[in-house]
Amino acid sequence: MAVNSTYYLNAADLATATAVYLDSALSLIAPDGFYSDGVISREQSLGILLTANACPTCGTPCGGTIGGSGNQGIYLLNLDAGSTPSSVGAIVVRFDPFSFPDGIRAVYDGNTYNTLSSPIDGFHKSSNPLGFTIVGNSGSTGTCSSSWYPSGGSILLNEYLYSGGSFVSTGNSQTIAIASGDISLSPVSPGACVMVIPKVNASPNIVNFEFLGPCGGTQFNISVSCPALLPSFQSSTVQPTSSIPCGTALTQTYYFVRVHSAIDTYVGQYDYVFQDAYGAMPLADGFYLTNNVAFPNKVLHVVDGIVTTLSNCI
Secondary structure (H helix, E strand, O other), X not given: OOOOOOOEXXXXXOOOOOOEEOOOOOOOEOOOEEEEOXXXXXXXXXXXXXXXXXXXXXXXXXXXXXXXXXXXXEEEEEEEOOOOOOOOEEEEEEXXXXXXXXXXXXXXXXXXXXXXXXXXXXXXXXXXXXXXXXXXXXXXXXXXXXXXXXXXXXXXXXXXXXXXXXXEEEEEEEEEEEEHHHXXXXXXXXXXXXXXXXXXXXXXXXXXXXEEEOEOOEEEEEEEOOOEOOOEXXXXXOEOOOOHHHHOOOOEEEEEEOOOOOOOOOOXXXXXXXXXXXXXXXXXXXXXEEOOOOOOOOEEEEEOOEEEEEEOOO
């Protein structure tokens, strides 16, 4: 059983310390056992701290923005999305790789999420449902190792864990296998790409993110909203062509996630669209008439749960 107590370290944080002490003078070594700061845990054996491990049930609170930059590496973030009855809805993740290619995947409640929508060119997703989706500027691959780019391969990366406001080395390393189908680069920087993670129950509360920095000089920003029910819009039922919806009644209520940064209430190009307010059930491929789109457009073309184009009735 875990016990909360005050201990002392011979470094700035648990990730970089070599031992845990009972006193501020660092003269009394703490007993052997496991110690956690709420983000990582480390075993102390014979007065020496062993390799750090992520604390899977501890997390950084949602609702903030986190930046990562530095060397090639695998960057870990355990995020607390809340555990109260009101902590349900869609978790909206905005991942900006800037220019250098970076990858992302998230695991929540046993499911892996790696679909992204870019405000520049829309849908990005690894061909492997469990893989990293690597996005970035195809013209900024000069620092990427030929061991994985452009055809895929394996790369040995140091591991970093978000703790105390920054990513710190755990002392561990991972060999990451990158497939060619994981690489989804754009001719320009893709901007803040959006991922949606549905949270339909208060528990579990932890989302485990992994960010892949396979190139030198990696840099990225991630912001994760706390779960909230999505805004709705009125629509027709799905139709097979763009002309049929124009004579169809708006009998359906659907939901959307804005991908562009513009602050308005319209459904736009590259936005996510769902059947439910949690973001769990994407709309089927096809065409939808709506009155919640910028003039003069009226019809949404949806592919893979993302609006690919807008058009007017003909």
